[in-house]
Amino acid sequence: MPRRKNDNKNNNQHQRRDPFHKEELKQKGLSEKFARLRGMKDVIFDENKYWDLVIKKASDLAEVYGFKKIQTPILESLELYKKSTGESSDIVSKEMYSFVDKNGEKVAMRPEITPSLVRAYVENGMLNMPHPVKMFSYGPIFRHEKPQAGRYRQAHQLDWEIFGEASPVADFLLMLIAYNLFSELQIDVELQVNNIGCKVCRGEYIKKLTAYYKERGNRSRLCNDCKRRLDKNPLRLLDCKEPGCGALKEDAPPIVDFLCEDCKKKFTRVLEYLDGMNIPYNLNLSLVRGLDYYTGTVFEIWAKEENEKNAAGQLSLGGGGRYDNLVEFFGGRPTPACGMGIGIERAVAKIKTGGIPLENREKNSVFIAQLGDAARKKAIGLFEELRKSGFIVKQAFTRDSLKDQLEEANNLGAKLTLILGQKEMNDKTIMMRDMESGNQEIVDYKKVKSEIEKRINTI
Numbered sequence: 541m542p543r544r545k546n547d548n549k550n551n552n553q554h555q556r557r558d559p560f561h562k563e564e565l566k567q568k569g570l571s572e573k574f575a576r577l578r579g580m581k582d583v584i585f586d587e588n589k590y591w592d593l594v595i596k597k598a599s600d601l602a603e604v605y606g607f608k609k610i611q612t613p614i615l616e617s618l619e620l621y622k623k624s625t626g627e628s629s630d631i632v633s634k635e636m637y638s639f640v641d642k643n644g645e646k647v648a649m650r651p652e653i654t655p656s657l658v659r660a661y662v663e664n665g666m667l668n669m670p671h672p673v674k675m676f677s678y679g680p681i682f683r684h685e686k687p688q689a690g691r692y693r694q695a696h697q698l699d700w701e702i703f704g705e706a707s708p709v710a711d712f713l714l715m716l717i718a719y720n721l722f723s724e725l726q727i728d729v730e731l732q733v734n735n736i737g738c739k740v741c742r743g744e745y746i747k748k749l750t751a752y753y754k755e756r757g758n759r760s761r762l763c764n765d766c767k768r769r770l771d772k773n774p775l776r777l778l779d780c781k782e783p784g785c786g787a788l789k790e791d792a793p794p795i796v797d798f799l800c801e802d803c804k805k806k807f808t809r810v811l812e813y814l815d816g817m818n819i820p821y822n823l824n825l826s827l828v829r830g831l832d833y834y835t836g837t838v839f840e841i842w843a844k845e846e847n848e849k850n851a852a853g854q855l856s857l858g859g860g861g862r863y864d865n866l867v868e869f870f871g872g873r874p875t876p877a878c879g880m881g882i883g884i885e886r887a888v889a890k891i892k893t894g895g896i897p898l899e900n901r902e903k904n905s906v907f908i909a910q911l912g913d914a915a916r917k918k919a920i921g922l923f924e925e926l927r928k929s930g931f932i933v934k935q936a937f938t939r940d941s942l943k944d945q946l947e948e949a950n951n952l953g954a955k956l957t958l959i960l961g962q963k964e965m966n967d968k969t970i971m972m973r974d975m976e977s978g979n980q981e982i983v984d985y986k987k988v989k990s991e992i993e994k995r996i997n998t999i
């Protein structure tokens with residue numbers, strides 16, 4: 541659930557790349573009415589290598605820490621989000637893709653993953669499973685936001701949730717996973733951590749906070765959104781990036797002064813664990829996150845070099861927190877829980893600028909080229925045989941010319957090319973070409989596998 545904050549800086553840049561840009565579409569010959577929807581994105585070919593890397597690392601970490609994979613529908617009842625994410629949140633009040641379906645049912649495309657997982661936990665009787673129940677999921681979320689650089693209306697998130705664990709070690713575990721994930725992706729991050737209190741202590745704080753903002757001279761300085769939020773969700777005022785509201789925030793009563801003993805103790809424990817593992821964090825007392833269900837610990841993951849920009853309203857890489865009342869609210873037995881979401885697009889954008897080397901499977905690949913129909917048939921057989929033996933094989937069986945095939949082998953970055961022509965067929969041999977040096981050798985066809993292995997293992 542990365543928080544999306546107001547940022548208008550990159551608007552112009554985005555407008556230029558707006559798929560609705562008529563001129564651009566005309567040049568490409570695509571009718572405007574078929575164009576990609578605004579704020580949506582195609583992830584094409586090689587960019588998926590970055591996506592795969594992020595998803596692979598996240599899945600591996602999920603497994604290591606005992607999270608089990610779960611998939612839930614993208615379409616859910618609208619009520620689910622109204623009652624969990626909250627009607628006063630920006631997500632529900634402004635950004636939902638919701639509609640009435642053919643049976644007259646009000647449905648919504650999920651704007652975040654957590655509510656579905658809480659629903660699934662209760663609905664699938666996981667209350668009776670051994671606890672904690674830890675789950676991992678990833679997939680698209682939909683928010684009808686103003687299209688801006690780095691924000692998409694269909695975005696993708698990685699999501700971890702822990703049910704049935706009240707200990708702050710669980711909160712810390714999520715932060716540890718986030719930190720490990722970004723470290724392994726070679727992205728420097730700093731966690732932003734806060735505690736927004738529980739049922740017991742938050743009520744008193746909200747009263748004090750509301751009174752502060754209602755003081756004469758203060759209320760009039762608030763932006764219109766905050767004036768509206770003041771009665772519904774005053775915590776959100778601490779999060780507002782409007783300059784007037786930001787200035788007022790400086791003198792607002794800090795929540796730490798109001799935390800009950802239990803909240804204070806847990807908050808301290810979380811910070812001790814972070815210190816113990818040398819995980820960089822910042823105690824961010826104005827971090828509240830925009831959703832209704834959070835209690836206690838909340839956190840976000842910010843890229844390090846972007847901290848200053850972040851404070852001015854950049855996107856975070858992800859975030860999460862504790863929601864101890866939500867399971868009970870959905871009809872389950874009281875169950876403490878916490879969770880975290882990380883945005884895949886943002887992580888991918890970061891890795892691309894960081895220049896992390898991607899694993900290149902092609903460097904050990906073997907290309908099979910053929911000349912003539914009889915050789916082609918034999919080459920197809922050889923291809924399948926090598927593939928089944930675990931070699932990384934490539935081909936261009938639709939091509940006839942050897943020159944074209946060698947060019948293709950080069951483009952694919954193959955290590956070796958095997959060439960099978962009429963002469964080799966007659967002699968029961970095959971030509972082996974080292975693509976880097978250009979050296980060619982004739983080898984006995986029967987020994988082709990061991991000859992490849994010799995050359996590939998020497999890398």
Ligand SMILES: [Zn+2]
Nearest residue numbers: 738741800803
């Ligand atoms: Zn408390």
Ligand SMILES: [Zn+2]
Nearest residue numbers: 763766780785
């Ligand atoms: Zn405001």
